[in-house]
Amino acid sequence: MSDVFTVPRPRRNVEALLLIVALTVAIGANWLVGLDKENPFDSAFWLQGGTLAALALIFHVLLRFRAKYADPVILPIVIALNGIGLAMIYRLDLALPASSQPVAPSQFLWTTxxxxASIGTLLVIRDHRILRRFTYISLIVSAVLLMLPLTPLGVEINGARIWINVGVGTFQPGEVAKITLAIFFAGYLSTNRDLILLAGKKLGPLQLPRFRDLAPMVAAWLVSIGVLIFQRDLGSSILFFGLFMAMIYVATSRVSWVLIGLAMIAVGGYAALQLFSHVALRIDSWINAFEPEVFNRNPGGSGQVVQGLFGLANGGLAGTGLGQGRPDLVTYANSDMIITALGEELGLIGLFAIVLLYILLISRGFRAALGTRDGFGKLLACGLSFTIALQCFVVIGGVTRLIPLTGLTTPFMSAGGSSLLANWIIVALLLLISENARRPAVKGPVREAFPDGKQNRNSPATGTTREVSA
Known part of the structure; x- marks a missing residue:
């Protein structure tokens, strides 16, 4: 191994430049939406733009002092996505009748x-490895969070009981549970990986796990089935079990775990289809979406999905322009169906740009997982990144009729305070893990390194000691 070391650059200046671009996109989108108003530069515009810029600046300065080696791309991407979502929710508010309650002020408050909370997470947690101490506490917290909607605090909305009443509004505990479950899975799998890898029976080219080692997967499957039965939330059920499947595959690298998980999904899905009417209606509205009786059925009809498809078709390649389409014709256009609203007014090009931002964000999370030096951090970063990836796939697949619509929110963009809060905390954790991955780990004499890999013989060693990376 060469004894020449290079000091990684923090790249906080790159982050600052990208933040300027992201804020320009976010604030510019809000301005374009308000152009039809008599005074687009009203006090609300300046308050929202100024607050978003101030919080982004505080976040950036904090990273300079507390996590200067953190990934410089993650924060600007999330700022841009959140800002575009705020602009679209505001645009949909403008199309509502005067008697309707606007959603944009609440979404802006939740963004703040x-x-x-994300900034607070960075201040409180200096190193993500501290979370490993709370492996089983995270499991208990997850159980409590998932049980809360079934208590008297629970509120049923549109047939799903996944919210609780917190006095000033409703909150979805399952959004926070996906973080605590990821912490538990990462801690458990990193600690018990060697036991899980013990060989069981061999079936052809597959090395099956021992029967006793299937207990964690069975437990995750039962939790997902419980969420489907008692809370009637297909989206969260898919998310929780998919999270475990992804993390156990990363921990073991065995395809047999994935195949067993898919078989359990098939069994659970078939049973749910036969036993629960709300699941059967979802499947029927997916397969027979354009049938008149299915389109007009209430509840469980396909009108929402079909109207969304018409909106996407109306947008075409370049879109109708912000404020120029009719996305308000789609039910829940500001939450479940915000992708169709964006596709109609920004077009296929704009929608592709948004999807690419998500892909870049997810890839940076996986890159942090590859770079970090501890197994817990690798699994946690993979799990958190996968939750965002799976949500995007389920949402976009549902609104484009690739898969049945499940009702998950689009990360950072859909109206919903609990989703926004949980996803911003995920951002803080990914930044912490990426800082650990990129931070120099070895101390030793620093020597000049050149692009050709040769040491400068005319430069004597200084003998100083500082953190460098091998």
């Missing part, structure tokens, strides 16, 4: 709270 979520960013503050």
């Amino acid at each position: 709270v979520a960013m503050a």
Whole structure:
């Protein structure tokens, strides 16, 4: 191994430049939406733009002092996505009747709270490895969070009981549970990986696990089935079990775990289809979406999905322009169906740009997982990144009729405070893990390194000691 070391650069200046671009996109989108108003530069515009810029600046300065080697791309991407979502929700508010309650002020308030919580996470947690101490506490917290909607605090909305009443509004505990479950899975799998890898029976080219080692997967499967039965939430059920499947595959690298998980999904899905009417209606509205009786059925009809498809078709390649389409014709256009609203007014090009931002964000999370030096951090970063990836796939697949619509929110963009809060905390954790991955780990004499890999013989060693990376 060469004894020439290079010091990685923090790249916080790159982050600052990208933040300027992201804020320009976010604030510019909000301005374009308000052009039809008599005074687009009203006090609300300046308050929202100024607050978003101030919070982004505070976040950036904090990273300079507390996590200067953190990934410089993650924060600007999330700022851009959150800002575009705020602009679209505001645009949909403008299309509502005057008597309707606007959603944009609440979403802006939740954005402020979520960013503050993310900043607080960075201040409280200096190193992500501390979370490994709370492996089983995270499991208990997850169980409590998932049980809360079934208590008297629970509120049923549109047939799903996944919210609780917190006095000033509703909150979805399952959004926070996906973080605590990821922490538990990462801690458990990193600790018990060697036991899980013990060989069981061999079936052809597959090395099956021992029967006793299937207990964690069975437990995750039962939790997902419980969420489907008692809370009637297909989206969260898919998310929780998919999270475990992804993390156990990363921990073991065995395809047999994935195949067993898919078989359990098939069994659970078939049973749910036969036993629960709300699941059967979802499948029927997916397969027979354009049938008149299915389109007009209430509840469980396909009108929402079909209207969304018409909106996407109306947008075409370049879109109708912000504020120029009719996305308000789609039910829940500001939450479940915000992708169709964006596709109609920004077109296929704009929608591709948004999807590419998500792909870049997810890939940076996986890159942090590859670079970090501890197994817990690798699994946690993979799990958190996968939750965002799976949500995007389920949402976009549902609104484009690739898969049945499940009702998950689009990360950072859909109206929903609990989703926004949880996803911003995920951002803070990914930044912490990426800082650990990129931070120099070895101390030793620093020597000049050149692009050709040769040491400068005319430069004597200084003998100084600082953190460098091998």
